[in-house]
Amino acid sequence: MTTILDGKAIAAALRAAIKQRVAAYASKPCLAVILVGDDPASHVYVRNKAAACAEAGIQSREIRLPATTSEAELLRHVQTLNHDDNVHGILVQLPLPAHMHSLSVIAAIDPRKDVDGFHVVNAGKLAVGEKGLVPCTPKGCLHVLRTHLGSLSGKHAVILGRSNIVGKPMAQLLLSEHCTVTICHSKTQHLAEETRRADILVAAIGKPKFVTGDMVKQGAVVIDVGINRTPEGKLVGDVDFDSVSAVASAITPVPGGIGPMTIACLLQNTLEAYESIVNHEA
Numbered sequence: 234m235t236t237i238l239d240g241k242a243i244a245a246a247l248r249a250a251i252k253q254r255v256a257a258y259a260s261k262p263c264l265a266v267i268l269v270g271d272d273p274a275s276h277v278y279v280r281n282k283a284a285a286c287a288e289a290g291i292q293s294r295e296i297r298l299p300a301t302t303s304e305a306e307l308l309r310h311v312q313t314l315n316h317d318d319n320v321h322g323i324l325v326q327l328p329l330p331a332h333m334h335s336l337s338v339i340a341a342i343d344p345r346k347d348v349d350g351f352h353v354v355n356a357g358k359l360a361v362g363e364k365g366l367v368p369c370t371p372k373g374c375l376h377v378l379r380t381h382l383g384s385l386s387g388k389h390a391v392i393l394g395r396s397n398i399v400g401k402p403m404a405q406l407l408l409s410e411h412c413t414v415t416i417c418h419s420k421t422q423h424l425a426e427e428t429r430r431a432d433i434l435v436a437a438i439g440k441p442k443f444v445t446g447d448m449v450k451q452g453a454v455v456i457d458v459g460i461n462r463t464p465e466g467k468l469v470g471d472v473d474f475d476s477v478s479a480v481a482s483a484i485t486p487v488p489g490g491i492g493p494m495t496i497a498c499l500l501q502n503t504l505e506a507y508e509s510i511v512n513h514e515a
């Protein structure tokens with residue numbers, strides 16, 4: 234029997250725990266989200282983030298800027314939020330318009346408020362094993378894996394994708410859980426041989442149904458980070474669910490797998506940022 238890893242249920246439990254922790258504080262955490270331009274998918278994400286905050290008792294602010302905003306103007310907004318003691322988390326929704334440099338914008342965020350965990354200070358802390366803010370999607374994947382497997386020690390984890398947002402931080406997290414980690418990417422040779430070695434396979438490449446059953450070892454645990462829309466408008470992952478679920482011991486569905494975990498981990502990061510700021514930890 235293949236276990237369908239119910240990210241929605243795991244995320245709901247995490248959100249309930251966060252809500253309870255938030256309720257214990259007299260003052261409340263506040264997340265500020267900056268949205269530049271009018272990418273429709275980004276608008277949906279930002280709306281979902283605000284709704285999730287409200288439900289957990291976390292305050293949120295939304296700053297909408299036109300696509301024509303200069304990078305200097307965006308950086309001024311970031312600085313204002315950095316210095317605002319009532320804001321504990323800052324998220325600049327990506328992608329930014331083509332004339333902006335997302336790395337420079339991320340670098341301007343106070344690392345203590347960097348709830349995406351994208352700032353080099355947080356990436357560095359993750360790399361050396363110091364406490365910091367960890368990117369939400371890999372953090373959510375790890376939570377699902379630990380919920381299902383308990384200890385991950387000694388497992389061979391194979392990650393498809395080497396992005397700064399998912400692949401690289403996922404590798405660091407799994408290393409810290411004592412996995413043996415392989416990162417595969419578009420130039421990897423003999424890819425299926427690599428993926429067939431995985432006890433844990435994480436797919437984060439943005440290619441619909443790319444991972445098929447013949448690429449997966451019998452009994453592997455498969456985490457699908459992909460969110461792709463087919464020409465018919467259906468959401469599918471990077472994993473071909475039907476063929477892979479025939480060989481995997483456990484698999485996350487799309488939708489209802491990692492997506493809800495990412496939002497829950499954003500709330501968790503906002504709470505962690507709030508706690509370390511009010512307790513003067515960082």
Ligand code: GUN
Nearest residue numbers: 324325326327328349369
């Ligand atoms: N766009 C898509 N996913 C993300 C994310 O996790 N963080 C930000 N800032 N933008 C995104």
